Amino acid sequence: MVNLMHRRLSAKLSFLAAFSGAVFLCSSASARSEGATDQGAYIAVTSDCVACHTAPGGKPFAGGLALKTPLGTMYSTNITPSTTFGIGDYTEADFSRAVRKGIRKDGNNLYPAMPYTAYSKMTDRDLHDLYVYFMKSVRPVESTPPKTSLPFPMNIRSSMMFWNILFRNDRLFQPDLSRSEEWNRGAYLVQGPAHCGTCHTPRGFLMQEKPSESLGGASLGSWYAPNITSDKISGIGSWSPENIKTYLKSGHIDGLAQAAGGMGEAVEHSFQHFTNDDLQAVATYLASVKPVRDPEDGNTSRFTLGRAISSADRVRGDQPIRSEDNSNMTGAELFMGNCASCHNFKAEGSRDGYYPSLWHNSVTGASNADNLIATILFGVDRHVSGVEAFMPGFGGRKSDAAQLNDEEIAKLTKYVLDTYGRPQVSVSGAEVKLIREGGAKSPLLALTRFGMAGSMTIITLACIYGVFRRIRA
Known part of the structure; x- marks a missing residue:
């Protein structure tokens, strides 16, 4: 439902600097020797709290991040222990009710941009440790973020009472006793704190998750959270557990996928800091979930499409690529002028893998062009283990001479899909404009x-x- 994008490095570094490495080495459910505060810090990481509650350039957990949703723009709240602007006067019962049920201390309803439908599955112990961490270790920030003001009638928060009656989950996580402890730990993390279904599960007309298509892929405004079920064509069923662990830890697997947008931020803020046991548990669980197949994928996985083809051959002998007027450029010319210097004229990527191949690539092989369009528009800026993965966005500003307009990006996107990915996917300037503006609005x-x-x-x-x-x- 929520498009989690455009968070900045300053907030990320200030958050990471707040904790020692020992925090991220705390054991999972089987060992809690570090105490409630340290364990609460780890739970905050697994729940990715800082990503949504930190604005670009802002202080950790002080709120103010603009979250673009199909119903309008929402702003995250201050969840520091400030008694004036944050949650400093919340009792543990107040805190639990907000996190699990989406109800603030003053009785007003939160919007489900706060993933309380997933957090509701968290254990009492985890909620207690999380509360202790926020109250004792997070620094209070005495400022109030912008207030959410959705268009009428969604600005009537009391309407959420009816949505909650229909769709809120009120049950804690229920272990499957026929499964291993590792599987259950993975199920708990995916369904609860890590709230994977919040992004990767399609939504119904009333913006509720569709349980029958759990983790089957969903639109997130400008980005698309892909199918991560065990289906070998549409999902990640062809990945090994080590592939899954590597992707969550680094956001990159040569020849398969690279994390950007909200997933890049989830890797940076959350998954890279998981313990190895928890990463293994998540991989074990994801390998077992019910497969969901997208008919548009046919019988071809998005990870296997395309091959090395020289784009230089398409423009050799033509007029030189123009820097002032791109209006008549072909897709091949746009590719050679904007992409080939990093991704190679055959789209093979760089030798060290820093710049990925554009064939055998989950983005160019997808039956949905949203992520390729969004990547070209907004770029990639992911920091993992002190290493930056960076690609500039070509959407730019209207005053930016390097900006590509909607039609040019559509032309470039279609060329990349036709040449190196899934050629059946159509792209138009109108679609690019929609992605640029934050995605489709809810009917x-x-x-x-x-x-x-x-x-x-x-x-x-x-x-x-x-x-x-x-x-x-």
Whole structure:
């Protein structure tokens, strides 16, 4: 539901500097010798709290990050122990109710951009340790972030009561006694703290997760969270457990996938700091989840499409690539002028793997072009183990001479898909514009307004009819 993007390095480094390496080496459920505070810090990492509650350039957990959703822009709240602006006056019961049920201390409802439907599965011990950590180790920040102001009628928070009745989960995680301890630990992390389904599960009309398609892939505004089920075509069923661990730890697997957007941030803030046992548990669980197949994928995995083809051959003998007027450039010219210097004119990537191959690549092989468009528009900026993975965005600003417009990015995207990926996927300038602006809006907003207007019309007509009958009587 939420597009978690555009967080900046300053917030990330300030968060990481707040903890010693020992925090991230705490054991999982089987060993809690470091105490509630250290264990709470690890739980905050597994839950990726800092990613949403830290604005670009802001202080950790002080809120203010703009979260673009299909219903409008929401701003994360201050969750430092400030008694004026944060959660400093929350009791542990207040804290638990907010995290698990989405209800603030003042009784108002949180929007499910806060993934309380997943956090509701967290154990009492984990919630206690998390509370102790926030109250005793996080520095209070005395500032208030911008307030969320969604368009009518979604700005009426009380409407969330009805959504919660229909869709909120009120059960703690239930272990499967027929499975191993490792599998259950992975299931707990994926379903609970790491809230993987919040991003990777398709949503219904009322923005609820579809349990029958759990982890089957979902739109996140500008980005698309891909299928991570065990299906060998649409999902990651062809990956080994070591592949999964490597990807979560580094955000990169040569010849398979690279993390960007929200997933790049999840790797940077959260998954790279998981213990090896927890990474193994997540890999074990994901390898077992029910496969979900996307009919558009046919019988070809997104990880196997494409081959090395020289883009230079497409432009050799043509006019030189122009820097001032790109309006008549072909896709091959745009590729050679903007991409080949890093990804090679055959799209093989760099020899050291820093710049990935564009064939046998999950983004170019997908049946959905959103992530390729978003990568070209916004670029990649991922920091893992002190190493930066960087690609500049070509969307730029309107005043930026290096900016590619929507039609040019559509042309470039289609060329890359046709040449190195899945050629059946269509791309238009209108689609690029939509991704640039944050993705499609939910039809629920318009329908709700229409429904309310219709209801008011019916009530008004009924009142007029009643008055008319009385007059006649």
